[in-house]
Amino acid sequence: MSPRRTFATARRVLLQLRHDPRTVALMLVVPCVLMTLLRYVYDARPAVFDRIGPMLLALFPFTVMFVITSITMLRERSTGTLERLLASRTAKADILGGYALAFGAATVVQVALATALSLGPLDLHISGNAAVVVLFAVVDALMGMALGLFLSAFATTEFQAVQFLPAFVLPQLLLCGLFVPRDRMATVLHWLSDVFPLSYAVDGVTRAATSSAWTGALSVDLAVVCACVPLALALGAATLRRRTA
């Protein structure tokens, strides 16, 4: 792995984004629009918005990043540029690291905008620390990015890659505690939600929003989500084959 090639790759991915203003706009605007919608859906029940708002602040960027990175990586594979890079001296870690840096930077902007809008004009009340909520939202989006990069290895067409959203993200969404608190689920579903990384992301952001005390449980949530990022990237590198049939 070389810092020069990793940074060059990150720069290249960002340049590609810059040439695609519509994607940038969608990436930044969609979470804001969804938060606004949610705010007015619960117009008469601000307490509900205050409860689920922080969760969705973590979920929207996670989902958007998952889709964007898996499609971008797949495109790199299908246009042959990935093969070209793998035939050169580029290490697999340079490619994945470059993607992680570029989309990580995009994530920070995305989350900052959605959080600023929610806490400001949309009047989302949190009793915890806003900075910790932002931290969780960013790490969650990074996890979405890393999972997207990893899972893109299993898609051979963009059509398949898009299907990974309902296949891998929606089950996690159903069991993460958004609809029913996790401890009130049937035992098997609770176990299942215990192994889904998104559950820790949502638990963490909820804890951060409801209390400003930094608890042990919060540290565990953060550690699990943080560990998932390099783990998914490492799995992504392992499934990236230099030699193909």
Added chain:
Amino acid sequence: MGNAIEVDRLRVVRGGRPVLPDLSCAVASGTVTGLLGPSGSGKSTLMRAIVGVQLIVSGTVKVLGHPAGSAGARARVGYVTQAPCVYGDLTVRENLAYFAAIVGAGPDAVRDGVDEVSLGEHGDDRVDRLSGGQRARVSLASALLGRPELLVLDEPTVGLDPVLREELWTLFHSLAEAGTTLLVSSHVMEEANRCERLLLLRDGRLLADATPAALCDQTGTDDLDAAFLRLIRTTAAP
């Protein structure tokens, strides 16, 4: 002067079909070697094996003394695939700047690269707005960056007009004079004439490994097209 590429008993199976059943061949350093054969004869598969991105069943491929695909080999090989593979959503210069950073080429490399393939006036155009031939040249220019010791070019002149083809072949020969080894696949016989040596593939088997002149002598013809046809007909498919 040794061999830049040594292929020994290479066997590649794709989709259950032996594309290269048992191939051995070599390419001398500092030469322009043509890889010819009908489509489906295994040219691209052989090239992919040489640059180390092809899964192989058995056999060995050595590139500049290193096993194909090893870090040592990859650092010294430039590869251009048949379909231009560059980033369509970046400009010509942005593409070259990225690939230059990958190989660690100097600051002038991008400017020189654009000029080498006569794309000077398109430097700031997005690649997906260029013609097919122009895209192919961007792809070629990216492979030339950092002056790799071995260039593996899969049909680099397809879709180019005769003037540009002529310019590129002049470039290939000047690179070879400077010590670069080039393996160029083509199915245009007029281009085969410009190679110092030819490897003829058919159904994954090596039909001939000779100079263009020797090939004509051997088949008793005075033009490569006829020589090629005769060779294919006399060695009937197994």
